Amino acid sequence: MEPSLELANVTRVQQFVLLGLSTRLGVRDVLFAVFLALYLLTLLENVVIVSLICSHSELRKPMYFFLGNLSCLEMCYVSVTMPTLLLGLWMGPYHISFVACMTQLFFFVSLICTECTLLASMAYDRYVAICRPLHYPLLMRPQVCWGLALSSWLGGLVISAVKTSCIASLSYCGPNVLNQFFCDVSPLLNLSCTHVALTELVDFISAIVIFCGTLLVALASYAAIGTAVLRMPSAAARRKAFSTCASHLVVVGIFYSAALFIYCRPSRIRSMDLNKVLSVIYTVATPLCNPVIYCLRNREVHAALRRTLCGP
Numbered sequence: 001m002e003p004s005l006e007l008a009n010v011t012r013v014q015q016f017v018l019l020g021l022s023t024r025l026g027v028r029d030v031l032f033a034v035f036l037a038l039y040l041l042t043l044l045e046n047v048v049i050v051s052l053i054c055s056h057s058e059l060r061k062p063m064y065f066f067l068g069n070l071s072c073l074e075m076c077y078v079s080v081t082m083p084t085l086l087l088g089l090w091m092g093p094y095h096i097s098f099v100a101c102m103t104q105l106f107f108f109v110s111l112i113c114t115e116c117t118l119l120a121s122m123a124y125d126r127y128v129a130i131c132r133p134l135h136y137p138l139l140m141r142p143q144v145c146w147g148l149a150l151s152s153w154l155g156g157l158v159i160s161a162v163k164t165s166c167i168a169s170l171s172y173c174g175p176n177v178l179n180q181f182f183c184d185v186s187p188l189l190n191l192s193c194t195h196v197a198l199t200e201l202v203d204f205i206s207a208i209v210i211f212c213g214t215l216l217v218a219l220a221s222y223a224a225i226g227t228a229v230l231r232m233p234s235a236a237a238r239r240k241a242f243s244t245c246a247s248h249l250v251v252v253g254i255f256y257s258a259a260l261f262i263y264c265r266p267s268r269i270r271s272m273d274l275n276k277v278l279s280v281i282y283t284v285a286t287p288l289c290n291p292v293i294y295c296l297r298n299r300e301v302h303a304a305l306r307r308t309l310c311g312p
Helices: 002-010 025-055 062-091 098-131 133-139 142-168 185-191 197-230 235-263 272-296 299-310
Strands: 015-018 094-097
Touching (some): 015 098, 025 272, 062 094, 062 098, 062 142, 062 272, 094 098, 098 133, 098 185, 098 197, 098 235, 142 185, 142 197, 185 197, 197 235, 235 272
Antiparallel strands (some): 015 094
16 A cells, blocks of 8 residues: 555656647637637626626616626636637647646636526525515615625635645546646546545535535526516516526526536546537636626616717
8 A cells, every 4th residue: 555655646747738629720720719709708798797887886786796796707717717728729738737737626616616606696686686576675785795795705715625625635647638628627537546436425515515506596596586477467577577587597507507417426427528518618608698698688787888888
């Protein structure tokens, strides 16, 4: 036992090789242009939303407070994974140090956990606004909103610290090739040369608690909203409410479906090509769509944007 541990420490890898999305040169050039455009568009959308919320007093409401937090998170989120995705498309497979890989993993896990909690908080906010409007000023007072936001961010950091510490403490003796465009949990577990049952269990339980717990809160909130909407006497009001809720549920469904498939499994994932496709969905597609679905379709945001562009 002792010699094997000593050997593992001696041969521990100091860097990983990220294969990226594609190794074909012609395909990489096209994908680089596409993903760079998507990255810049995502940043632009979210910068506009944060600027509007900060500069217009009529948008200083709980709903927009959470939307501002979500936009800040989306900018951080895409900036954690997208640079390595673009580097892989520009250079092909490239090396990333062990420390840089674990740092990226820490921020990625932290932000994805924070996003889950924020989405649940936003769903709860809409539930209170529609189903308990008379109690809305009390239930969603500033102290409650700040508490929900801070617990989302701090909870993500704590969970990520535990998961990243477990994964970083494993021995990696080679090979060191990650079939992914960023440092993710499953590819790293596949490369470990030590027994990872405990680490997999910690990863699985934390994924179940975070993903399934927040998903249940979101689904329960939208189900209650749907029941309340059905009781509305106006057909036009029902259509408007269902249109908004349906678009929200589409984004939540896509994000959680991909994330649950990858992370809420008690064993290491072998189908890494499918893993990469699903990773693109929740690291690129949802940050791009969230501002459009949650904010840019909103009339108050449209009005604020028009006043900013055209003047009062």
